[in-house]
Amino acid sequence: MAELTSLTLKAALDGLNSKAFSSAELTQAHIEAVEAARALNAFVAETPERALEMARASDARRARGEAGPLDGAPLGIKDLFCTEGVASTAASKILDGFKPTYESTVTANLWRDGAVMLGKLNMDEFAMGSSNESSAYGPVVNPWRRQGSNSHLTPGGSSGGSAAAVAAELCLGATATDTGGSIRQPAAFTGTVGIKPTYGRCSRWGIVAFASSLDQAGPMARTVEDAAILLKSMAGHDPKDSTSLAVETPDFPSFVGKSVKGLRVGVPKEYRVDGMPAEIEALWRKGVEWLKDAGCEIVEVSLPNTRYALPAYYIIAPAEASSNLARYDGMRYGLRVDGRSLTDTYEKTRAEGFGTEVKRRILIGTYVLSAGYYDAYYLKALKVRRRISEDFEAAFGKVDALLTPTAPSAAFTLGENADDPVAMYLNDIFTVTVNLAGLPGMSLPAGLDAAGLPLGLQLIGRPLDEGTLFSLGGAIEKAADFRAKPQKWW
């Protein structure tokens, strides 16, 4: 039943509601797709038995007339989310075999609404990376290939497994997280839709922490409407996360298809960077035309501190990470490598458990927080962060949303940027500003480059105004009419 895996989440839910098929059938089709796609390395743990059990329970609920908004829909879960009784490792050796005795709030919300878990998705170790190459399980392979080429491309990162699984139709949608672009850049690289909501919209409780003031969970899906359906279930106030916002969750799906006439959309001039392919610039102009045709007013705006966002991020995120990852000491959970003394045990455990990029960031973070450097680096970065946030505030005085490219390139070959950390960091140049300012940002597919690879556009909104992004995203989706799919080779 291969066709069941090609459905959108919305169409699948409609089919379940009209009894065209059962969740057990829908789930079985996806389990088979996952098993047939191991060449992509998208899943780090498959949970087919649990999936079928959840699907049968869903069918029983539906028969009793008690179906929830996501009832019976098979999803993939990024390995950063703690799932009770199912290994949750953040794709790190240091958490090898860790089976949480609790469930993250976001995944608990999905199960409350009836969703089915297919398994855990691969990612960059501790969500640190833009290519999925830092995973202890090896990189995910992008289902997309350049025309006439067999070389393996990155699906982006850190949510590369989520992006690849959604693009390859292994699941109807997936959870992901975004600290500097980890939902939006992989969405752009795989022709999928991803939204990072406003900081505080989704609870961070039970999500392995990377940089707590930047981390946010969000969905990845194949349509704007599907992303809206998933976010509505994932979001909501949670007293267990003190930064979770005590606000009502809007009915996000109702914003998709709404008229965008009269909305003012800003185009930030600083998002034209040297070396950006002409195709991306052209696609951005096309996006502007589509929104104009839909009745939006386009306004050029300035975000003068944009170029300082990445360097500020690479102080703030590693600083927070070095503090958050101090908990991996080999005492209470995870790997322990015994040494001659307590310190020796700590040092050996962490040397063996963490990968290269994670160690690099912990060292940077430790350095910028150490005595004598705190003011020069960390405090400076926090001040620049405020300047970046103020740029957005000024722009949102004039416009309702912003339109930019998502990433400065299409998917690149695995290994291409592996030797140059700064070149790798530049992938997030258009996405990282949004995390620093805590704003919602969405990436959606808008076209293909000359090699046949998908390219994405990004919409940025005011705090808590995801609704406008869903409306604008719906308008662009309709105009772009993006129907391309990766040719199945796996």
Added chain:
Amino acid sequence: MAIDAATVRKVARLARIAEPEDRLEPLAKELSGILNWIEQLNEVDTDGVEPMTSAVATSLPMREDVVTEGGDPARVLANAPKTAGGFFVVPKVVE
């Protein structure tokens, strides 16, 4: 600012990560490259700017000072590398 192998050794010790001697020089080079790139932040005039410590302007909520969860040592210890009699077993700290 360029950092040297001795600084890397010190920072790695602070971070409790064992780095072999032959990794210190390459790491110093790598980290210096990243820090040099970061130093462009000095171009930004931040005089009188308040550091931004939270992504959203909100105050921390208060809650009742009561026990919400607990009394379940088996769950707490479930993933421990070593336990005995309902306790974590850790290396000797005091000689």
